[in-house]
Amino acid sequence: MSSVAELAKSRELFVNLTLRELRGKYKRSLLGWTWSLLNPLATMVIFTVVFRFFLKVEPDPGNPSGLHVFAIFLLCGLLPFNFLSNGITGSMGALIGNSNLIQKVFFPREILVAASIASWLVSFWIELGVLALILVLAGNFVLPWLLPALGLVLIQTMFVIGLGLLLSVLNVYFRDVQHFVGIILQIWFYATPIVYPIRVVAAALEKYPAIFTLYKLNPMVRFVEAYRDCLYDLRFPPLLDTSYLFGVSAATLALGVLVFTRLEPKLAEEL
Amino acid sequence: MADPAIVVEGVSKRFRLYHERNRSLKATIMRGGRARYEEFWALRDVSLEIPEGITFGLVGENGSGKSTLLKCIARILRPDDGKIRTRGKMAALLELGSGFHPELSGRENVFLNGSILGLSKRELTARFDEIVGFAGLERFIDQPVKNYSSGMYVRLGFSVAINIDPDVLLVDEVLAVGDAVFQRRCNEKFADFRRAGKTVVIVSHAAEAMRTMCDQVAWLKDGQVVAQGRSEDVVDDYVDEGHEDRVAVAADEAQSRWGSGEVRLQSVRLVDRTGRQITHPSTGDAVTFRLRYRAEKAVPKPVFGLALETLDGTWLWAHHTRDAGFVPDEIYGEGTVDLHVPHLMLQTGTYDLSASVVDYTATHQYDYLRRCLRFDVEHGTPRESGGFVALGGQWSSADFDA
Incomplete structure (x- = not known):
């Protein structure tokens, strides 16, 4: 049976495991779910102070929206990146943290990864909801643009699931993967125009157009740009960009599923 | 017959016992991608049919x-x-x-x-x-x-x-x-x-x-x-x-021993009626517990005793020569004492025998071997359903035949 068909069949288990992740995440903390918002807000404040006020990073005003607020500019890139980084880290923990389950009960193991990512997806939705509220308060009438943004979330989810499946199962075989990924995520964060506008990189790499092209191959560059198009600038992202993102995400998902199904049968022994 | 619920056909399962597990990428690369391991077959060509x-x-x-x-x-x-x-x-x-x-x-x-x-x-x-x-x-x-x-x-x-x-x-x-x-x-x-x-x-x-x-x-x-x-x-x-497997290891090894030593028990054996040593009698067999002793000096009125326990320590039985009215005036040198059991009325299981020799008042121990002989009882006659002892009872009913 293909893993996609199994996923559909075990929808209920998937929902329950996702709920378990969500409920377990903030149990016994006083603020509970508020933490899910406080974390990105704290990062926002820190980065705004450091990059906007100390380093004088100047984003372009939104075109055509005219919005000109660094904190919002930052959030439009930070939230999608957090989804990527939480999704990947969560997936890697999902198999190792549930080793007792994998060794004792049979069920499609990809559900563990999918449920972990789904729980972060729910957080991402809530964060986007709060961002939408902030945008409206700041004068950006973002509501009609939430639909294309949700399309982007869908494509990004494919991308994250692909990476999650790939890295989680590799991490069972080589525990180095999680440390390696920790470093990669840091590099990835600064290789993506989150705390700075992409214009800065274009200017710095003016004499090296090849490197700039390479930089723009990073799917997260396009994701962040596309999210900003929808939410900050209030315009459609270029079709070429979204097609590229869709292609890369579909390929990543296919690779993740392939590697996962290849390595999955031995999971119970290797854990 | 109905279809079987589970069919296992020629199933083999191999585990790898790694000498040095490639848990890190570095180790894998250094060793050229191969880890040294032994193969261990946990299952080899197993076929079973489990009926519904x-x-x-x-x-x-x-x-x-x-x-x-x-x-x-x-x-x-x-x-x-x-x-x-x-x-x-x-x-x-x-x-x-x-x-x-x-x-x-x-x-x-x-x-x-x-x-x-x-x-x-x-x-x-x-x-x-x-x-x-x-x-x-x-x-x-x-x-x-x-x-x-x-x-x-x-x-x-x-x-x-x-x-x-x-x-x-x-x-x-x-x-x-x-x-x-x-x-x-x-x-x-x-x-x-x-x-x-x-x-x-x-x-x-x-x-x-x-x-x-x-x-x-x-x-x-x-x-x-x-x-x-x-x-x-x-x-x-x-x-x-x-x-x-087990008896060969456990027999004749007393777990602990104490006593003043005027009389020493040299061996405790379980033998059949021909005198051959046995380790796993069957229920109902005629068996003999044979003690060999050696008295360094003349010891008056010694009392020999035997006791049985189960592995979990339940005290099942004991018998000594004073209660049986079989006490010599004096022993000196080497000799044997037998307890002949015409029908060993123990059910399947493992039992430990302890042996002792004490003075007539049972206040002074010359030698005491705790759990010195372990033996296993196998199925014999009578064959009863559970527990430690076989009573050899017969079922009957005035109202029906079976």
Whole structure:
């Protein structure tokens, strides 16, 4: 049976495991779910102070929206990146943290990864909801643009699931993967125009157009740009960009599923 | 005959025993991608057919591959060779309460664990009261399970698993959970299962329990099926073989010894009527316990005694020569004393013999050998159903013939 068909069949288990992740995440903390918002807000404040006020990073005003607020500019890139980084880290923990389950009960193991990512997806939705509220308060009438943004979330989810499946199962075989990924995520964060506008990189790499092209191959560059198009600038992202993102995400998902199904049968022994 | 519930065809399972495990990329690259390992065949070309509606046991020593086979049937491990076909909904009780989230309440965990085992929310809602009632946890169901005692935890896990009502139930030595009341309820549940015509596969090395619970048994040894058939026959063979290995090690080794030493017991043996030493008599056999002693000086009125205990220390029997009115005035030098038992009325099991020689008042010990002889009793005549002693009784009825 293909893993996609199994996923559909075990929808209920998937929902329950996702709920378990969500409920377990903030149990016994006083603020509970508020933490899910406080974390990105704290990062926002820190980065705004450091990059906007100390380093004088100047984003372009939104075109055509005219919005000109660094904190919002930052959030439009930070939230999608957090989804990527939480999704990947969560997936890697999902198999190792549930080793007792994998060794004792049979069920499609990809559900563990999918449920972990789904729980972060729910957080991402809530964060986007709060961002939408902030945008409206700041004068950006973002509501009609939430639909294309949700399309982007869908494509990004494919991308994250692909990476999650790939890295989680590799991490069972080589525990180095999680440390390696920790470093990669840091590099990835600064290789993506989150705390700075992409214009800065274009200017710095003016004499090296090849490197700039390479930089723009990073799917997260396009994701962040596309999210900003929808939410900050209030315009459609270029079709070429979204097609590229869709292609890369579909390929990543296919690779993740392939590697996962290849390595999955031995999971119970290797854990 | 109906189709078998489970067909195992030529299944082999190999594990790799790594000398140095490639847990890190560096190690892998340094060694050119290969780790040194030995292959270990946990199962080798195992074929079984488990008919529908029976209770089937897998017996064997630790490491015989019985749990591996069960995990292969449960699809947790994938065999390297061969095929396993199963019919109907299957549930495995390999570990109870695995997958419980400690911070979540019992109620939430019932739904979570139930869906891991393959139940839909509607089915779970319908059975929820039964599950909680069976576990006896009505008062605590909304508490986080991390506050449960280990017994409560396991009971809830068992209750969820048993109530998912599978066609095939796989059980791995989890029968010994909970207190006596819960045990009895579990056994009733298993009985219900069998009455409902469902298939149960149990893995255990508790031979006696398997004899009574199972209809058919397969005996695994070193990853291969040694015998398969009616549970009485296979379990008897399994038990008998287990004994031979152990006696050779345990015989004649006293666990502890004390006494003043004027008389020393030089050996304690179990012999048959021809005087040949034996280690595993059968129920009903004529046997003799033979003590050899050596008295360094003349010792007046010594009393020889023997006692039997079970492995768990239950004192079964004792007899000494003073109560039998068999006390010599004096012994000196070497000699033997025999206790002849015309019919050894012990049931199958392992027994420890202690021997002593004391003075006539039983206040001074010359020599005491605690647990100096271990022997195993095998099936003989009479053959009775359980316990330690055979009474040799006969069933009859004035009202019916059987």
